[in-house]
Amino acid sequence: MEFTEKHVEGLKDLLYRMADDLLILGHRNSEWTGLGPILEEDIAFSSMAQDKVGQSLALYEILHELGESDPDTVAFTRNDFQFHNCQMVEFPIGEYDFSLVRHFFYDHADALRFEALTETVFEPLQMVAKKFKGEIKYHTMHANSWLKQLANGSEESKIRMQQSINELFPHALGMFEPSNFEQELMESGLFIGEAALQQRWLDTVVPLLESYGYTVPTDAAPLFGGRKGVHTEYLQPLLDEMTEVFRIDPSAEW
């Protein structure tokens, strides 16, 4: 089918959501570099940070081909209200249980989102989705093994993990905040839509968490805002730090 202006607008919005999530969570993950509780975990979060920032770049490049500014400008010169990431990814890293649970919620959604996008009619996105799928697999495997291990660790580890699950679940549902273009994205075969994705995510994470022995607050109400540029007090300081070197000399060649 022919793409109308609204289809392209919807596609760009979708790309910004994914790229901004990856950039911001990639930055948060990198904050564990040098601080991880054990060396392997330090390396794991650093590697996942590198994957995510690299994936965000590939998506910003697609946006650039669709007429948006170049990746550096888009990543480093916007203010918080111009970011389309969900609020969950912008929270500080907190304690390790918090970062692990966020990682589990986010990466399962990410894996399912790109799995779905391997069938999008927009070819450049289809190609990167096929590529990302293999990389994300290692992220979900990592998350699963820790969620499982800490459910069976000590009484304290289980309590802490459960508290983070309860705290983060409404924010996790916020990942699926509908866009203004759901209908256009679905009718054109660009994307399955946020509601369908959320259902796939619930069908994946709820049985997994229950099998590890956690309870899931499935009746929680979603906390929206991020996708429409409404962010918490934590995003702007993150952006200020992330862009500090860039702002010294925006025209520098690296």
Next chain:
Amino acid sequence: METSARIKSILETVMDPEIPTISLVDLGIVTKIESRASQHAYVQLTPTFSGCPALRVMEDLVRTALTDAGFQEIEVETSFETQWNTNLITEKGRAALLKHGLAPPVKHEGYIELDVLSDTPCPLCGSRNTTLQSPFGPTLCRSLHYCNNCRNGFEGFKPI
């Protein structure tokens, strides 16, 4: 066709910047070679990992090698058109990884679970009695293992 073959043989001498025993061709990342004149070369590369920092370096290495070989019109492009996976590493490439002390990736059918990595043969003694320590290693393409037989830690090139 003859020029394309020549380009390929040049690329067989361009080594991966992080693993100097393996060429870009044997790594399986050269996805297209074209030439429309004797001085023209088009090379398409595909990233191993989206976040691999060696990618830009590889593009530069290809450009330099082709310039040194006398090509005047050189186009090097990175594209996701063909998605790289470790099954694309050639037999020669697998031997080159081993030479660098890295366990070659397990061959797979596209479905990877952690169990696949848990019996990676040790590159030092060949034993399969090994333990996966972490699927994340010092670079994105490597995993960390321990050999219960010769009691050495080793790195593997992880299947993707």
